[in-house]
Amino acid sequence: MSTEKLKEIILKVLPDVDTVIGWQEGFDKIHITPFFMKSPEDAEKAVWNSLCVQNLAAYLPSLKKKTAVIVKGCDSRTIVQYMQEGLIDRSNVVIIGIPCTGVVSVKKVLKAVDYQPIEDVKFSDEKIIIKTSKGEKTLAIADVCPDKCKTCQYPTPIVYDHLAGDPIESTKPAESVYEDIKEFEKKSLEERRDYFKNEFDKCIRCYACRNACPMCVCQDSCIAETRDPHWITQKLSSEEKMMFHMIHAVHLAGRCVECGECERVCPMDIPVAKLKKKINSEMKELFDYVPGVNPEDKPPMYTFNVEEAKIKEHKL
Amino acid sequence: MSDVGTKELRIVGFLCNWCSYGGADTAGVGRFKQPTDLRIIRVPCSGRVDPLFVVRALLTGADGVLVSGCHPRDCHYSEGNYYARRRLEMLRRLLQFMGIDEKRFHYTWVSASEGQKWQQVVTDFTKQVHELGPLHDKKEKAD
Numbered sequence: 274m275s276t277e278k279l280k281e282i283i284l285k286v287l288p289d290v291d292t293v294i295g296w297q298e299g300f301d302k303i304h305i306t307p308f309f310m311k312s313p314e315d316a317e318k319a320v321w322n323s324l325c326v327q328n329l330a331a332y333l334p335s336l337k338k339k340t341a342v343i344v345k346g347c348d349s350r351t352i353v354q355y356m357q358e359g360l361i362d363r364s365n366v367v368i369i370g371i372p373c374t375g376v377v378s379v380k381k382v383l384k385a386v387d388y389q390p391i392e393d394v395k396f397s398d399e400k401i402i403i404k405t406s407k408g409e410k411t412l413a414i415a416d417v418c419p420d421k422c423k424t425c426q427y428p429t430p431i432v433y434d435h436l437a438g439d440p441i442e443s444t445k446p447a448e449s450v451y452e453d454i455k456e457f458e459k460k461s462l463e464e465r466r467d468y469f470k471n472e473f474d475k476c477i478r479c480y481a482c483r484n485a486c487p488m489c490v491c492q493d494s495c496i497a498e499t500r501d502p503h504w505i506t507q508k509l510s511s512e513e514k515m516m517f518h519m520i521h522a523v524h525l526a527g528r529c530v531e532c533g534e535c536e537r538v539c540p541m542d543i544p545v546a547k548l549k550k551k552i553n554s555e556m557k558e559l560f561d562y563v564p565g566v567n568p569e570d571k572p573p574m575y576t577f578n579v580e581e582a583k584i585k586e587h588k589l
Numbered sequence: 590m591s592d593v594g595t596k597e598l599r600i601v602g603f604l605c606n607w608c609s610y611g612g613a614d615t616a617g618v619g620r621f622k623q624p625t626d627l628r629i630i631r632v633p634c635s636g637r638v639d640p641l642f643v644v645r646a647l648l649t650g651a652d653g654v655l656v657s658g659c660h661p662r663d664c665h666y667s668e669g670n671y672y673a674r675r676r677l678e679m680l681r682r683l684l685q686f687m688g689i690d691e692k693r694f695h696y697t698w699v700s701a702s703e704g705q706k707w708q709q710v711v712t713d714f715t716k717q718v719h720e721l722g723p724l725h726d727k728k729e730k731a732d
Binding site for chain 2: 454457458462463464465466467468469504512515516519520522523526527548551552555556559573574577578579581584586587589
């Protein structure tokens with residue numbers, strides 16, 4: 274899919290909307306940043322490549338004017354979830370979908386080039402070529418993609434008004450999505466407990482995961498920061514850190530669209546999405562529900578059945 | 590001193606005002622013998638129990654948490670316990686994933702007339718938590 278085709282679509286929808294949200298080049302070649310386009314001149318600067326990682330749909334609930342947004346397959350699930358929860362007015366949003374074959378994790382690339390300053394980045398079929406002062410390095414995109422791409426089920430957006438390119442089907446088996454969770458569950462109780470304690474102990478409580486999360490719509494009223502109720506204190510302890518991550522996980526129960534933004538923005542490389550993924554796997558099993566797939570669905574925690582087919586009463 | 594015979598543990602119970610709290614009262618009025626490890630917090634409805642209440646309790650010192658509400662179809666507010674059932678089931682599975690033994694958390698339904706059942710629930714749950722021992726490494730205080 275070419276950037277030219279995308280620009281064409283942007284120019285077509287621009288007169289009808291206030292802003293088109295897309296991507297542009299950032300401070301260096303490897304960092305792409307979100308871009309709010311207002312004029313045809315802006316559209317010229319828009320880019321699309323495997324470095325366009327940000328989930329732009331996350332801006333939608335806070336925007337009042339009619340907006341067009343460019344989404345990848347995974348990002349489109351965010352929009353579907355917003356529709357389920359009534360957080361956006363669909364008639365106020367123009368969705369430009371991009372069939373995506375997988376993005377690149379900037380963290381993994383930087384690690385591969387030993388954190389050298391990037392001079393240039395080029396793409397050639399399924400490969401990314403990084404140029405630093407120490408020479409060129411060629412990496413296969415499949416090797417440096419975020420984990421979510423390895424099991425991507427929705428390469429083509431689920432909802433869109435315009436599609437830039439031809440729809441593509443997922444080649445990854447549906448069972449593979451929660452494989453890592455199943456694998457992790459094979460560990461003993463103590464191992465799991467130590468694992469999470471160690472991981473969450475790294476947390477510096479910058480709340481970047483929450484700020485980047487498209488489903489964390491409370492933002493400034495988040496109970497992690499309010500004084501009344503005072504859920505967590507400023508105390509630097511693993512309990513407080515653990516509590517914060519539990520708040521995030523429980524508030525996303527049956528809502529997390531697995532866009533992976535929380536893990537992408539985490540400065541400490543904590544597997545923040547693991548708890549959410551676990552809850553999602555349970556939602557699939559208990560209620561046969563996958564977040565952000567069908568706009569007509571209702572999130573499982575927002576509803577109930579008088580007789581729950583799969584919840585059995587527990588005996589002591 | 591706990592009735593179970595070992596050192597007393599901290600178990601927090603969230604009981605709905607209309608059924609389980611009444612059930613616990615019935616058990617008390619009937620003078621049924623119960624272990625004393627349980628500290629009861631009365632809530633308006635089991636639907637009021639945020640899963641995070643349970644998490645907070647377990648992280649800050651509780652060794653076990655019990656949630657009890659009206660039987661399904663009997664909720665004073667018609668549907669509070671249906672929501673509670675979904676949330677608590679989700680939490681049960683999540684706690685286990687995080688490495689907290691699922692036996693430390695239990696949710697059940699006890700009506701106001703079921704004093705006997707309440708006694709059974711408290712006794713069995715306390716026993717179950719005692720088998721696992723304390724969740725936190727507490728500094729032993731000399732008593």
